[in-house]
Amino acid sequence: MALFDKLASAAAVRRDVISSGGLVPFGVTVERILSPTEGMVAGRRVILGGTNNYLGLTFDPECIEAGAAALRSEGTGTTGSRMANGSYAGHLALEHELAEFYGWPQAIVFSTGYLANLGMIGALAAPGDVLVIDGDCHASIYDGCKLSGAEVIRFRHNNAADLDRRLARLGERAQNALVIVEGIYSMLGDQAPLADIAAATHRHGAMLMVDEAHSLGVLGANGRGLCEAAGVMDGVDFVVGTFSKSLGGVGGFCVSPHAELGLVRYTSRPYIFTASPSPATIASTRTALAALRSRPQLRQRLWHNVSRLHAGLTAMGLPPAAEPSPVLAVLRDSRDQALADWQQLLDAGVYVNLMVPPATPGGISLLRCSISAAHTDAQIDQILAAFRALPGAGHAVAGQAALA
Template identity: 50%
Template sequence: MSDSPVQQNTRPEAAAATTQLSGILRRVGMIGDMIDRSVGNADHPLRIQIERFDGPVQAVIDGRQTTLFGTNSYLGLNFDPRCIAAAEQALRQWGTGSTASRVASGNQDGHVALERTIAKFYDRPDAIVFSTGFMANMGTICGLASDGDLILYDSHCHASIIDACRASGATFKPFKHNDPVDLDRLLKEATVPASRILVVLEGLYSVWGDVGDVKGLATVAKDHGALVFVDEAHGLGLYGDNGRGVTEAQGAEHLVDAIVGTFSKSVGVIGGYCVTMHPALKSLRFLARAYLYTASLPPAVVASARTAIEIIASEPGLRAEMWRKAERFCLGVEALGYSLCAAPGPVGSIRMRGLVQGMDFWRDLLARGIYVNLLIPPATPAGEVLLRFSVSAAHTDADIDKFLDIMREMAPRAISA
């Protein structure tokens, strides 16, 4: 693997045009030029285009048959025949889109039925469906917290949570990742009543692939009297006896006031939701601008999501199959000498020694028919360069063997100092 500098941008006219700009356009243009110089003109993540899907984890990219280890289809439900049939039926009956928000004419029978299915799945009195997972975080956090409140969030939280904190009008501060002691310190130092503090964390963090200390952090928060919010976007369908996420797996559901999740991972479509345990939180429907002012989910998506959640609830064997393959793959990668950021799980990251190695490694894998995600700063903790992978129940043992064989061939170049 080459240690030579990444190919330089060969479009001098673009850089010259940027120097003639000013203000906002110049700043944005300079960022674009910097990205081009960093990644060069060959294949890179910003230009990848999937030409055809042949199943939940098989696709054609640039004419190459490719196995996707960078998809969030943890259970393969985006190609489940039952989900597709439900979507097709809804498409014929209800058309292609809702054309309005939930509070206008976009509140259809399917949306209400989906919310009831989610509430039953979580054994909670209510659920609210949003049009994306990003909007679920935005709408819920902004609906709960406002000027005069304090949000304390885990420093590894997703960008949607950070944006929601900024938009809420509340004061917000990070606590050290997965650190109940640091959270306790911030709660003790708070100058607002605990009843006006919202503690935000995640069940499964998707950059490193590490599990959140939901029970430990929620216990500290509740000892002070704060509200607790957990994002289970990547934990839904994968953790807990019923597949409700890390919060369930750690026996912490009674400590959590609001759980948010997304349909774009295990459920296989798009959308998000919030489930609550407090009757007072039904007012979120009127306080969450991301709910009030966004067109509701298309009927086909709603029908598929409902079917997928029913499958997750009734077929634990699918979850067990994903775990068997995830542990087999992760342990195989570690045995080859690579450094993983977390214990074996459905999503994880392999540490690279810098952008050049990470980019070369990513391109070599793609050329051999394996797609993973390349993560670079500032989207990663501590400025790390990572290759993020995800494992699906839809992967075959042959898929995993192929990936491990390639990793074995590349190990001498990738691991050596």
């Protein structure tokens, strides 16, 4: 039983956060999905306010039909990795379309967004190299760093000056360094100061990777993410992203202006040894990417909803932790308060994400909303009404001052 000893702390956390209603916030079962914005949880109809379904494409008729057609014609799965029997024409077509979307020559599709980070970092860096990452980077980035065996240096979150100092200390070793940041950070919804980060990176001869998981389809004139919005497409070496947010599917990718990206296929263990995405997944993703490109009104509607919710929360004294983005995090004073508030919101018919330490930066506890283009004004109003009923609404929250 010694192998289970290390799980004791996880069991204690689980006991501590079980709500009075018997629900575990970190494993809620959505018993039935009714639409991109509604589902059944614990036998009640709720608004889904924490799904990352930014463009609302999970129920798009064209995406569904593309997936269904591929399922009928190509079967349920590839049953093999990309290096064995798992590269179909659809995989190659999606890679071509992603590369064309970014205006770059190369793209690689992975089975998940997590594997995209794991596979790219593990292939690009090795012992003797240096990975310089934002301290608030996603777990998949940290895991990729471990896989690589490279030296890892963290710089202060969104602090380009600290990045510059740490690269300067590396001297010539900076030329063997890869800097990794995110476009929109998934917990607080804040954006990287990407122009300053790119300038610092290139000043020292390092390379730059940006994870646009939460910013693809959200930022930029064409939805390419923060790299486009910040005007630094020419200053980025690798963009990693996922299909599981704005594109409403499962999978991940990397695009790059460097022709050498193609060599990653022969060195990336998560690419070589993982079954490739199913034909239906690829087909629906290709259709979703086409929708992202041809229907800017989706992005416009998303930002309408983001602005409406951000303004409403701010007006009631619960300002989100960062500037407007599809991720709106409301800080609470303690884990217990966050848990109680999460349950109250659910009882009011609104499901959001409960985030508590150690998953959150700085030991904070928060209620995380992620907004969709598919939310209606009435649903945004219902979310606001549920938050307005929380204890402390209408007054400043202590956690907000602490973050500032």
